[in-house]
Amino acid sequence: MRDHRLELADIFRTHQKDFLARWNHVLSRPQRRALRDIRDCRTAVLGGHLHECDRCGHRVILYNSCRNRHCPKCQATARARWLAQRQTELLPVPYFHVVFTLPQQIGRLALQNAKTIYNILFRAASQTLLETAADPRLLGASIGFVAVLHTWGQNLHLHPHLHCVVPGGGISPDGSRWIACPKSTFFLPVRVLSSRFRKKFLGQLEQAFRKGALRLCGELRPLAEPAAFRALCEKASAMEWVVHVKPPFGGPQRVLKYLARYTHRVAISNHRLRSLEQGRVTFDWKDYADRGRTKTMSLDAVEFIRRFLLHVLPSGMVRIRQFGFLANRVRHHKLELCRTLLVARQPPASGDSDSSADPNLLDVHACPVCKIGRLLVIELLPAEPTTIQDTS
Numbered sequence: 001m002r003d004h005r006l007e008l009a010d011i012f013r014t015h016q017k018d019f020l021a022r023w024n025h026v027l028s029r030p031q032r033r034a035l036r037d038i039r040d041c042r043t044a045v046l047g048g049h050l051h052e053c054d055r056c057g058h059r060v061i062l063y064n065s066c067r068n069r070h071c072p073k074c075q076a077t078a079r080a081r082w083l084a085q086r087q088t089e090l091l092p093v094p095y096f097h098v099v100f101t102l103p104q105q106i107g108r109l110a111l112q113n114a115k116t117i118y119n120i121l122f123r124a125a126s127q128t129l130l131e132t133a134a135d136p137r138l139l140g141a142s143i144g145f146v147a148v149l150h151t152w153g154q155n156l157h158l159h160p161h162l163h164c165v166v167p168g169g170g171i172s173p174d175g176s177r178w179i180a181c182p183k184s185t186f187f188l189p190v191r192v193l194s195s196r197f198r199k200k201f202l203g204q205l206e207q208a209f210r211k212g213a214l215r216l217c218g219e220l221r222p223l224a225e226p227a228a229f230r231a232l233c234e235k236a237s238a239m240e241w242v243v244h245v246k247p248p249f250g251g252p253q254r255v256l257k258y259l260a261r262y263t264h265r266v267a268i269s270n271h272r273l274r275s276l277e278q279g280r281v282t283f284d285w286k287d288y289a290d291r292g293r294t295k296t297m298s299l300d301a302v303e304f305i306r307r308f309l310l311h312v313l314p315s316g317m318v319r320i321r322q323f324g325f326l327a328n329r330v331r332h333h334k335l336e337l338c339r340t341l342l343v344a345r346q347p348p349a350s351g352d353s354d355s356s357a358d359p360n361l362l363d364v365h366a367c368p369v370c371k372i373g374r375l376l377v378i379e380l381l382p383a384e385p386t387t388i389q390d391t392s
Contacts, residue, residue: 005270005273006270006273006275007072007073007270007273008268008270008273009040009043009073010276011276011281011305012035014276015279015301015302016035016039018301018302019301019302019305019306022302023302023306028312028314030313030314030315031309031312033068034068034070034071034309035305037066037067037070037071038070038071038072040386041073041074042066042073044063044381044383044384045383045384046063046064046065046066046383047063047064047380047384048061048062048063048064049061049379050377050378050380051375051376051378052375052376052378053367053369053373053374053375054373054375055372055374056367056369056370056372056373058369058370058373059378060368063381069313070266070311070313071266072268072269072270075264075265078264079260079264082263082320083256086146086259088346088347089326090252090255090256090347091167091335091338091339091342091344092252093180094167094184095165095252096165096246097163097165097166097245097246097258098129098145098163098164098193098246099162099164099242099245099246100128100161100162100164100197100243101159101160101162101241101243101244102117102121103239103241104159105236106201106205107158107159107160108158109205109216109220109223110158110160111220112214112215112216112217112218112220113213114313115317116208116213117205118149118151120204120205120208121160121162121201122149122321123200123204124200125164126145126147126321126323128193128197129143129145129164129323129324130142130323130324132192133170133188138189139169139188140173140179141169141170141171141172141173142173143167143169143170143324143325144166144167144170144323144324144325144331144334145164145167145322145324146165146321146326147162147164147320147321147322147323148163148164148262148263148320149162149319149320150162150163150262150265151267151310151311151313152311154285155297156307156308156310157307158310165255165259168181168187169181170325171325171338171341175337177341178338178341178342185247185248187248188245193245194242194243197241197243198237198241201241202233206229206230209226209229216229263320267307267308267310268283268308272284272285274296276301280299281298281301282296282298283296283299
């Protein structure tokens, strides 16, 4: 029998009571739901099924998943399904990875205004890419891209940034030709992207402040004064905002594997957890200030849970969005036009794209004993009441 590997759910179950005693009064409904769902995922609390192998008779109980988008155990299927859909949208061109990052003093506004700040981040970054690419002095084309919101750093502090995967080129203004990037290794000038992104974000942030759309209380209360908020924006305007353009991928097929690393990731995966001892959680993290070296960090369990829940998104917040010729309303006919201009066929939907996108996504219906038979449901198991204090 394999030793049980530490999971996020173990930390939640062990230290939920201590955490709620300190932070229950400030939790949002989505945060409470995530805490409860991750705690109960794949346990008798959610019910399950009794399976029996049709060959060897082996029996096994499989408990239901919570399907919460913040649960580290529930992302493999959703990720594989999403990537399989993207398989048919690949174009035979270089792809670039562009990252837009908010400065720390601006990003912290998301602690009380997550939906507002993250929506501004999506709008400012997408407008920056679309308008800069359309500039005839630069590329002069209509582009498309996928944007994925991440809100965390490796140490679980708030670190809002947007990952954008962009085909290297676009459709000419008259729709008659495909305009490729002048160089296969160059997308758009980073300094131009950074300057435009900063201007657009701060402009929309100041507009939200004037409309009273920002909640500023507690440690942020001083910023409720117009002069203080204006000073914050002026200071941020004088800074260099980080926009990073990474070199192109090896080819369109590698884009899917790359996307798999970002699309359905949560703040921390179970494999990074090392130990839970004497009320402290030890986990691996990469220190990018030290050339990306892997180190270990130890946090009080209550603080660890608090940091994780910072990254639970508000209800209805879409964190994977597509823009330009990949936007939902125009994607089908715009991609047909792109392939016509590129003289390219639509890539076939890969039958094994689910497993290739995530090697850990196993066939749950295959018998783990005889390896030949199939596990068939012979009994439904009702949900059992939890013995742990509910978070609601």
